[in-house]
Amino acid sequence: MSRVDHAEASSKFIEAKDHADFHDKRLWDLRKKRDSESEAMPEWEQLRSLASAIKEHTLTHLADYLEEFEKNATANGMVVHWARDAGEHNQIVHGILEQHGATTLVKSKSMLTDECEMRPFLENRGIEIVETDLGERIQQLDDEPPSHIVVPAVHKLRGDVAEVFSRTIGTDAGNTDVHYLAESQRRHTRPYYLKAQAGMTGANFAIAETGSFVVCTNEGNADLGANLPPLHIASIGIEKLLPKVEHLGVFVRMLSRSALGSPITQITSHFRAPRPGTEMHVVLVDNGRSERLGMEDFWYSLKCIRCGACMNTCPVYRRSGGLSYGSTYSGPIGVIIDPTFNLRKYSSLPFASTLNGSCTSVCPVKINIHEQIYKWREIIAKRHQLPMVKKEAMRVAGKVLASPKLYRAAVEAAAAGLDHLPRFVVYNPFNAWGRQREVPSAPASTFRQWYVRNRGGER
Amino acid sequence: MNSRAQILARVRRNQPAWRALPEIPSFECPLADPWSAFTSALARMGGTVAVPPEGVALDAFIGTRFPQARVICSATPEVAGTRAISTVRHPAELDDVDVGVVRAVFGVAETGSVWLSEREFGVNALGFLSQHLVVLLDPRTVVPDLHHAYRHPGFREARYAVFMTGPSATADIEGVLVRGAQGIRTLTVIPVAAADAGSATEARRSS
Numbered sequence: 001m002s003r004v005d006h007a008e009a010s011s012k013f014i015e016a017k018d019h020a021d022f023h024d025k026r027l028w029d030l031r032k033k034r035d036s037e038s039e040a041m042p043e044w045e046q047l048r049s050l051a052s053a054i055k056e057h058t059l060t061h062l063a064d065y066l067e068e069f070e071k072n073a074t075a076n077g078m079v080v081h082w083a084r085d086a087g088e089h090n091q092i093v094h095g096i097l098e099q100h101g102a103t104t105l106v107k108s109k110s111m112l113t114d115e116c117e118m119r120p121f122l123e124n125r126g127i128e129i130v131e132t133d134l135g136e137r138i139q140q141l142d143d144e145p146p147s148h149i150v151v152p153a154v155h156k157l158r159g160d161v162a163e164v165f166s167r168t169i170g171t172d173a174g175n176t177d178v179h180y181l182a183e184s185q186r187r188h189t190r191p192y193y194l195k196a197q198a199g200m201t202g203a204n205f206a207i208a209e210t211g212s213f214v215v216c217t218n219e220g221n222a223d224l225g226a227n228l229p230p231l232h233i234a235s236i237g238i239e240k241l242l243p244k245v246e247h248l249g250v251f252v253r254m255l256s257r258s259a260l261g262s263p264i265t266q267i268t269s270h271f272r273a274p275r276p277g278t279e280m281h282v283v284l285v286d287n288g289r290s291e292r293l294g295m296e297d298f299w300y301s302l303k304c305i306r307c308g309a310c311m312n313t314c315p316v317y318r319r320s321g322g323l324s325y326g327s328t329y330s331g332p333i334g335v336i337i338d339p340t341f342n343l344r345k346y347s348s349l350p351f352a353s354t355l356n357g358s359c360t361s362v363c364p365v366k367i368n369i370h371e372q373i374y375k376w377r378e379i380i381a382k383r384h385q386l387p388m389v390k391k392e393a394m395r396v397a398g399k400v401l402a403s404p405k406l407y408r409a410a411v412e413a414a415a416a417g418l419d420h421l422p423r424f425v426v427y428n429p430f431n432a433w434g435r436q437r438e439v440p441s442a443p444a445s446t447f448r449q450w451y452v453r454n455r456g457g458e459r
Numbered sequence: 460m461n462s463r464a465q466i467l468a469r470v471r472r473n474q475p476a477w478r479a480l481p482e483i484p485s486f487e488c489p490l491a492d493p494w495s496a497f498t499s500a501l502a503r504m505g506g507t508v509a510v511p512p513e514g515v516a517l518d519a520f521i522g523t524r525f526p527q528a529r530v531i532c533s534a535t536p537e538v539a540g541t542r543a544i545s546t547v548r549h550p551a552e553l554d555d556v557d558v559g560v561v562r563a564v565f566g567v568a569e570t571g572s573v574w575l576s577e578r579e580f581g582v583n584a585l586g587f588l589s590q591h592l593v594v595l596l597d598p599r600t601v602v603p604d605l606h607h608a609y610r611h612p613g614f615r616e617a618r619y620a621v622f623m624t625g626p627s628a629t630a631d632i633e634g635v636l637v638r639g640a641q642g643i644r645t646l647t648v649i650p651v652a653a654a655d656a657g658s659a660t661e662a663r664r665s666s
Binding site for chain 1: 461473477503610621
C-alpha cells in the first residue's frame with residue numbers, strides 16, 4: 001500500500017482557488033455556528049465533562065455493555081451479528097441480503113460502511129446500492145469517497161454538482177440552482193425507497209439497557225430507508241455503546257450543535273425492535289477497535305461521536321480538503337485514528353496539523369486530539385518514517401535550538417534575509433512556509449536586540 | 460473461537476482500568492412559558508405553529524392551510540382527512556399522501572421537537588413519505604429539555620420512536636439550506652389539548 005502524501009495532495013486542492021476559498025469559508029461558518037450554540041448554554045462545559053466520563057466508563061466496561069446490548073436487542077426481536085473486520089462485515093451484510101433475495105439496497109450515510117469499503121464489495125456481487133444522503137449520493141455518483149464525515153460533498157461547488165447530476169441522473173447541465181439540484185435528487189431517489197428490498201443505516205449511539213440504537217439525520221432518508229423495505233440492516237462500531245437511555249440527553253444535546261450549529265438533527269430516531277412482519281439486523285463491528293482500546297495513549301479516540309467539529313475548526317483541514325488525507329477519516333480525528341489502521345500508509349497525516357489545540361477545545365467528548373497528534377509524531381520519528389526533508393530540517397533545528405549563539409545568529413540572519421533576499425529565494429519550492437502565503441516582513445530588531453537595548457544586557 | 464467470542468475476549472483483554480459512571484444531574488430549568496419557548500425553537504428549525512380560528516374545525520382548518528391537497532391521511536381520530544391510516548396495508552401506499560396528520564405524545568421546548576412512535580403513526584412511513592405533516596400537540600405536554608424528554612417511558616416500550624424537529628432539510632450543497640429534502644416539506648404543529656388529558660372538555664372548546 002502506498003503512503004499518503006498529504007502535502008502533495010493538498011497542493012492540488014489549493015490550486016483550485018475558488019473551491020479552496022469557499023471550502024475554508026463554509027467550514028469556518030459551521031465552526032462559528034457551533035460557537036454561538038455552545039456559548040448560549042451555560043451547562044456546555046458540564047455536558048462535555050459528562051459526555052467524556054460516560055464514554056470513558058463505557059469503554060472501560062465495553063465487553064459487559066456489548067453483551068447487555070446483544071441480550072436486550074435479541075429479546076426485542078433483532079438479529080445481532082459480530083464482525084471482526086471489514087471483510088467479515090461485508091460478508092455478513094451480503095449474506096443477509098442474499099438470504100432475503102434483496103438486490104436493491106437504500107442506504108443512509110455511515111462512515112463505518114465506508115471504512116469497510118462495503119459498496120464495491122456488494123456491487124461486485126450484483127447488489128444495487130443507492131446512497132440516499134444528498135452529499136453521499138453526489139460523491140457516489142462522482143465515484144469519489146466522502147471528503148467530510150458530516151457534509152460529504154463540502155469540497156464541491158454547485159456547478160460541480162450540476163455537472164455530476166446532468167451526467168448521471170439527467171438534470172439540466174446549465175441549471176446550477178441548489179433547490180433544483182436537491183429537488184432532482186429527491187425525485188430521483190424516491191422510487192428506490194418504494195422498490196428496495198432492504199434499507200441500511202449506521203448508528204450514532206447504541207443503548208445497552210434497551211438494546212436499541214439511535215440514528216441522527218436531517219434529510220429524512222434514513223427513516224424512509226428503515227420504514228419502507230421489509231429488511232433493515234444497521235452497521236454499528238462497537239465503540240458506539242452507551243449504558244442507558246438517560247445518557248442520550250447529554251449526547252444528543254451536543255451532537256448537532258457541535259456538527260452544524262443546530263440544536264438537534266431534524267430527525268432523531270430510536271430503533272428498538274423491527275416492525276411486525278419485518279426483520280432488523282445489527283452488525284457489531286470491531287475492525288481494529290478492540291486493538292485501539294489497548295493502546296495506552298490512543299484509546300481515547302474511541303470516544304469520538306463523529307460530529308466533525310474538529311475538522312471544521314482545523315486550519316489545515318479547511319485549507320487542504322478531506323480527500324487529501326486519503327482515508328475515510330480526515331481532519332484532526334482522522335489524523336489520530338488512521339495510523340491505528342496502517343501506520344506506514346498514514347505516516348504523513350500527524351504532520352498535517354499546526355498543533356494549535358483548537359480541535360481539542362471544540363471536541364464535545366474532550367478527546368485530547370492535539371496531544372495524540374504529537375504522540376503519533378514521536379512514534380513516527382522513532383520508527384524512522386519521517387520524510388528526508390523533514391528529518392534533515394529537524395536535525396538542523398535541533399542543533400540550532402540547542403545553542404543560544406547559533407540561535408541568535410540564525411534569527412538575525414533570517415530577519416535580515418527576509419527583507420533583502422529576492423522573492424525567488426524566499427518563495428522557493430523548499431520553503432513550505434512560503435507557499436500559498438506571504439511571509440510576514442521581519443521586525444526591525446529581534447526581541448533579544450530590543451531587550452539588550454532597553455533592559456541593559458544579559459542577566 | 461467464533462467472531463463474537465474473539466471480539467469480546469480481545470475487548471476484555473484490552474479494556475483500560477475501570478472508570479466510574481457519573482451521575483446525570485437533573486438539569487432543572489423551570490421555564491416561565493414552555494409553549495412559547497417550544498414555538499420559537501420550532502420556528503428556528505423551520506416548523507410552524509398554527510392555531511385554528513375560533514369555531515373552525517380541524518379538518519376545515521387543515522383544508523384551508525393545504526388547499527391543493529388531494530390526499531390527507533390521518534392517524535388520529537380527531538381528524539377525518541380523506542384516508543384513514545387503518546386502511547393502509549403497506550407503507551408504500553402512502554406515496555401519494557399530500558398531508559399526513561398525527562398526534563404527538565409530547566414536545567420539547569429546548570429544541571422544538573415532537574415525540575412520535577409507531578403507535579401514533581399507525582404506519583411509520585406516514586411521517587416521511589407525506590409531502591407535509593400536521594402534528595397535533597397538547598401544549599401541556601411540553602417538557603423543558605432533552606434530559607426530561609429522555610425520561611419518557613416510551614423509549615422502553617416503542618419499537619420505533621422519533622423526535623421530529625421541523626421539516627426534513629439539507630445543506631449539503633454549498634451550505635444552502637433546503638427545507639423539504641427527502642422527507643416532509645413542511646411541519647405544522649396545531650395546539651390541541653389531548654382528549655384523555657385532565658381538562659379535556661375545556662381544551663376541546665378552546666381549540
